[in-house]
Amino acid sequence: MEERKLAEKIAYFKRLSAIQAEENGDDAYDAEEQAHRERCKTFHNATSTSSRAKSPAPSVTGLRKPGTVSQPLPCPDSSQGSDDLEIIKVTPRNRSSRPGAAGIADKTPNVEEEIIPESAHPDPKPAHSFLHPLLRPRMTRQTSGLTSDNSPSTSTAKRKKQARLKLLPENQQIFRGLRFYYIPNDDANRVRAAQITKARERGASWVRTLKEATHVIVDEGLTYQDIKSDLMSDSSSPGKVIVNANYPIDCVIHRILLNPNQEKYVRNLRVAETPPSPNPSSLPASAQASSNSLEIKRKQRKRSRKDQELPPETQSDYGEPLQNNTPSIAPVTTIAAALVEDELSQYIGLVQGNSLYLEMPLEEEEDSAQSEATKDDEAESGSESSKDESSRKKKRRTREKIQLSQEDTTWQDSFACMKGGTRGAAVDNPNAATIELLQLMVGMYEHRDDWRCKSYRRAITALRQQTRKITTAKEAMKLPGIGKSLAAKIEEIAADGRLRKLEHAQQRPENKILNLFLKVYGVGIGQANKWVSQGYRTLEDLREKAKLSTNQRIGIEHFDDLNERIPRWEVEALAAVVREAAGDIDASVEFIIGGSYRRGSDSSGDIDLIITKKRTRSSQNLLPFLEKLIKRLTDDGFLTAALASFSGNTKKGHGSKWHGCCVLPETAFPKDKGKYRPIWRRIDLLLVPETELGAALIYFTGNDIFNRSIRLLASKKGLRLNQRGLFKDVLRGKRGVTYTEGDPLEGRDEKRIFELLGVKWREPHERWC
DNA sequence: TGGCTGTACTG
DNA sequence: CAGTACA
DNA sequence: GCCA
Numbered sequence: 112m113e114e115r116k117l118a119e120k121i122a123y124f125k126r127l128s129a130i131q132a133e134e135n136g137d138d139a140y141d142a143e144e145q146a147h148r149e150r151c152k153t154f155h156n157a158t159s160t161s162s163r164a165k166s167p168a169p170s171v172t173g174l175r176k177p178g179t180v181s182q183p184l185p186c187p188d189s190s191q192g193s194d195d196l197e198i199i200k201v202t203p204r205n206r207s208s209r210p211g212a213a214g215i216a217d218k219t220p221n222v223e224e225e226i227i228p229e230s231a232h233p234d235p236k237p238a239h240s241f242l243h244p245l246l247r248p249r250m251t252r253q254t255s256g257l258t259s260d261n262s263p264s265t266s267t268a269k270r271k272k273q274a275r276l277k278l279l280p281e282n283q284q285i286f287r288g289l290r291f292y293y294i295p296n297d298d299a300n301r302v303r304a305a306q307i308t309k310a311r312e313r314g315a316s317w318v319r320t321l322k323e324a325t326h327v328i329v330d331e332g333l334t335y336q337d338i339k340s341d342l343m344s345d346s347s348s349p350g351k352v353i354v355n356a357n358y359p360i361d362c363v364i365h366r367i368l369l370n371p372n373q374e375k376y377v378r379n380l381r382v383a384e385t386p387p388s389p390n391p392s393s394l395p396a397s398a399q400a401s402s403n404s405l406e407i408k409r410k411q412r413k414r415s416r417k418d419q420e421l422p423p424e425t426q427s428d429y430g431e432p433l434q435n436n437t438p439s440i441a442p443v444t445t446i447a448a449a450l451v452e453d454e455l456s457q458y459i460g461l462v463q464g465n466s467l468y469l470e471m472p473l474e475e476e477e478d479s480a481q482s483e484a485t486k487d488d489e490a491e492s493g494s495e496s497s498k499d500e501s502s503r504k505k506k507r508r509t510r511e512k513i514q515l516s517q518e519d520t521t522w523q524d525s526f527a528c529m530k531g532g533t534r535g536a537a538v539d540n541p542n543a544a545t546i547e548l549l550q551l552m553v554g555m556y557e558h559r560d561d562w563r564c565k566s567y568r569r570a571i572t573a574l575r576q577q578t579r580k581i582t583t584a585k586e587a588m589k590l591p592g593i594g595k596s597l598a599a600k601i602e603e604i605a606a607d608g609r610l611r612k613l614e615h616a617q618q619r620p621e622n623k624i625l626n627l628f629l630k631v632y633g634v635g636i637g638q639a640n641k642w643v644s645q646g647y648r649t650l651e652d653l654r655e656k657a658k659l660s661t662n663q664r665i666g667i668e669h670f671d672d673l674n675e676r677i678p679r680w681e682v683e684a685l686a687a688v689v690r691e692a693a694g695d696i697d698a699s700v701e702f703i704i705g706g707s708y709r710r711g712s713d714s715s716g717d718i719d720l721i722i723t724k725k726r727t728r729s730s731q732n733l734l735p736f737l738e739k740l741i742k743r744l745t746d747d748g749f750l751t752a753a754l755a756s757f758s759g760n761t762k763k764g765h766g767s768k769w770h771g772c773c774v775l776p777e778t779a780f781p782k783d784k785g786k787y788r789p790i791w792r793r794i795d796l797l798l799v800p801e802t803e804l805g806a807a808l809i810y811f812t813g814n815d816i817f818n819r820s821i822r823l824l825a826s827k828k829g830l831r832l833n834q835r836g837l838f839k840d841v842l843r844g845k846r847g848v849t850y851t852e853g854d855p856l857e858g859r860d861e862k863r864i865f866e867l868l869g870v871k872w873r874e875p876h877e878r879w880c
Numbered sequence: 881t882g883g884c885t886g887t888a889c890t891g
Numbered sequence: 892c893a894g895t896a897c898a
Numbered sequence: 899g900c901c902a
Binding site for chain 1 (some may be wrong): 895
């Protein structure tokens with residue numbers, strides 16, 4: 112493309128080319144739009160893998176008839192069979208006697224739950240479409256206009272362009288939370304413009320004033336003398352990272368935030384001490400919230416409720432100066448702070464796994480020694496033998512983690528290590544095999560032990576971020592979220608490509624059955640276990656012999672339909688039917704399609720509709736409307752079943768949820784879609800008054816990990832987020848959950864809730880976690 | 881050892 | 892209240 | 899399951 116024109120700036124050009132090559136030639140400028148789409152596509156494909164394994168299967172077929180695991184698993188060696196898994200034989204009975212899944216899990220730490228092969232599709236790949244313009248909810252949108260708003264500041268003419276910029280997927284946003292100020296601070300120069308774009312796509316904000324910046328990017332060739340005056344003009348430019356333009360470029364290339372202290376980035380720019388910067392402080396909960404800096408968050412965090420420690424990543428990883436320390440000068444510190452700035456990412460990491468974390472140099476990384484090490488370790492882990500050994504490991508790991516967090520040198524080393532391997536794409540992860548097996552484990556624990564499930568997911572995310580294969584437990588232990596047990600499994604997988612627990616579990620027929628039962632709507636682990644222990648094997652058995660609740664009956668009768676994914680077009684078609692019917696009842700009512708649809712997915716498990724109307728203050732206001740709507744749609748034959756409505760449930764002014772089934776009428780079936788076949792779909796309706804729309808959107812958009820993360824974050828700040836709003840001054844009575852509701856802070860505006868939480872806005876499609 | 885999101889509906 | 896479900 |  113026009114790179115040729117850039118000849119004058121050869122040095123830059125080379126760099127730029129490198130970036131572009133590395134990104135499959137997306138041109139920074141002209142092809143930007145195009146490229147973006149490509150990237151997004153890639154992203155969705157990539158991330159969909161990581162998103163919730165719940166989605167049953169890769170294909171419709173897979174879904175309906177849970178097949179066998181495709182993954183070739185060597186026959187388990189039966190002589191080994193006596194490991195923990197065996198204990199499980201009794202499980203169903205045991206289990207049924209126990210109340211909750213959690214209880215089960217913790218009482219029998221070593222007992223593996225059963226595992227079910229079919230649900231455990233290694234790689235459910237829901238397709239996500241991106242090209243589809245996201246539905247633009249009329250009401251919401253007015254508040255959230257820009258696709259990318261990571262430019263906090265005002266807009267100038269030159270920034271119009273920015274409005275069109277689209278962020279890369281979150282996991283590529285290495286600059287998230289950082290604010291870049293360029294010298295010169297314009298995009299007149301093509302190369303710089305490209306750099307700015309790239310930085311912004313990766314989460315950086317391009318700020319107009321030095322003051323706002325966390326990073327000052329100085330054009331190559333300028334020296335301290337040149338920029339001195341700029342820097343002087345801002346008395347508060349302390350603790351900023353000042354680097355030359357190579358820095359962001361290298362970060363982009365290496366896909367990680369590098370240590371900005373390296374000589375090559377500061378050459379000629381280093382001057383001396385940077386004065387410390389007192390950052391203006393603001394409480395997130397306070398009205399001014401939006402631009403809190405890290406330090407602020409730290410402070411306020413200290414004073415929240417009982418447990419308000421920072422999440423580990425925030426606190427220990429980078430946070431020496433947590434306390435009253437002035438954010439000191441060290442650029443590294445600053446960067447660390449900036450890194451941490453998107454707390455939501457942190458919490459997502461906490462909840463789901465991807466902690467913000469740097470690849471560590473794997474000491475003694477002798478691949479050649481792998482087989483040897485393997486042997487040893489196998490002996491060791493196989494019998495769980497030495498406690499000494501394990502505790503020793505633990506100790507070491509702790510120490511290392513501390514190091515990582517507190518020593519600049521470690522940071523640098525990590526980065527350096529990183530640089531070494533610019534390997535092609537992180538797409539084909541060296542740990543893919545491991546991840547796949549662990550993913551199967553997740554599948555097995557699903558609905559059974561949420562916490563364990565979560566831990567596995569977390570481990571998977573950590574592995575996914577590695578660029579080298581983790582082969583030993585020792586290495587694995589260093590990763591956040593991986594403890595002794597998972598480390599041992601990882602090692603086992605690396606060593607002989609199998610995971611015996613998994614295989615055993617997979618072999619147990621009860622597991623298959625259990626998994627089958629769990630897919631029935633209204634059936635959870637308790638009921639499924641009961642049925643299994645009562646000897647039921649098939650859905651037929653259940654249908655004929657078991658005692659079924661109304662919902663379960665429906666779930667079984669329409670098992671195949673309800674487990675089939677809904678293509679995006681059909682989601683739209685279904686919504687259209689509802690809208691049309693609604694138009695006759697009350698044309699001022701609005702509908703927003705939420706769920707994975709709103710996140711841009713190509714297909715959804717169900718259809719989530721938010722029903723809202725201007726000038727409503729309570730969902731009660733919409734109740735009469737909904738009743739009419741339901742009646743109408745039922746009469747039309749569109750709604751085929753009610754699974755959960757709100758019968759007498761008018762109590763707390765809530766009662767706002769309707770779950771049921773629907774079928775696309777043939778008249779609404781597009782001709783180009785082949786032959787019509789009525790398929791029952793799950794549909795969820797949520798009544799939302801205008802005053803709660805923002806919170807409801809967050810809730811109904813998800814995904815679940817995202818919701819948990821953001822709620823966790825809120826709670827750590829002494830706030831509470833639910834589907835109706837963000838509340839403050841929540842009193843949480845220790846045990847009895849005796850809390851006061853808290854004072855409503857915000858509910859109406861989705862963006863505002865993010866702001867009040869001190870979290871950067873994320874578009875729905877950026878909420879796949 | 882306890883926490884890991886916060887809520888709504890069913891029976 | 893426990894169980895299940897929703898994101 | 900992991901972590902504090």
